[in-house]
Amino acid sequence: MLQLNKIHHIAIICSDYQKSKTFYTSVLGLTIIQEIYREEDNRTNLIWHLTENM
Numbered sequence: 394m395l396q397l398n399k400i401h402h403i404a405i406i407c408s409d410y411q412k413s414k415t416f417y418t419s420v421l422g423l424t425i426i427q428e429i430y431r432e433e434d435n436r437t438n439l440i441w442h443l444t445e446n447m
Contacts, residue, residue, distance in 0.1 A: 410437055 407413035417423045417439075427440035 414439065 425439050429438045431438060
């Protein structure tokens with residue numbers, strides 16, 4: 394089986410921003426370290442902090 398040492402990034406496209414943000418922070422316990430609104434795409438990108446326990 395392949396063993397990963399690090400993950401650079403994961404992209405997840407969601408249709409409901411607020412519901413997704415609540416799920417990832419409240420249910421999964423991830424911490425947002427940066428939130429970027431992209432006006433040209435009318436979307437927000439979130440950069441998460443993953444704990445070592447995940």
